Amino acid sequence: MLTFPESITTGGALALPVFMQGLVLCFGLIVAIGAQNAFVLRQGLRREHVGAIVLFCAGADAVLVAAGVLGMGQALGDRPGLARALALAGAAFLAYYAVVALRRARQPQHLQAAQGNGGFGRAAAVAQAAAFTLLNPHVYLDTLLLMGSVGAQQPSGLRGWFIAGASAASLGWFVLLGYGARWLAPVFARPRAWQVLDSLIGLTMAVMAALLLRHAFIGS
DSSP states (O other): OOOHHHHHHHHHHHHHHHHHHHHHHHHHHHOSSSHHHHHHHHHHHHTSSHHHHHHHHHHHHHHHHHHHHHHHHHHHTTOHHHHHHHHHHHHHHHHHHHHHHHHHHHSOOOOOOOOOSSOOOHHHHHHHHHHHHHTOHHHHIIIIIIIHHHHTTSOGGGHHHHHHHHHHHHHHHHHHHHHTHHHHHHHHTOHHHHHHHHHHHHHHHHHHHHHHHHHHHTOO
């Protein structure tokens, strides 16, 4: 159960850092060149069903992250050995993502809006967004496993803040991409912009991996 009031009264000083951890981690995972982002960018440029698509993509992320965090938290229970194993696994994944992001930074890429023939109805647009989101196996690794294992390390009263931070990052990104497409498209078409962004993401992921390792061996 998510207990925001409890987290305020018993660990209010920790609420913001936990919120920011969820926000930064989710943002680092979601900001990458891929079919989903290209589709959202295309719909933003065409101004077709942007609101429905943004809400679906952000909502799907929020549900998956919450399922991962709460499911992992329930599985952990009073199992410190399992908690440490998951923390180590999460650190390993974060380190891997850091390496991937830094490699992307060394190989310039650019994001272009996906091509399409004409417009289509809202239901078809959301169905296409669902396919880009849910048929990508990495989304489950990112949300259910990685976000779940990191979020489950938080005290039970603060997990809601982690989920809220991750959800805010997802919503903010898709709103920016969909509604700011006309201004962002020229920026995202520049490989240099992605080099800088991927470098920052890689460094952030590396720092978070180190913090998770510290949590695994020393505790909070």
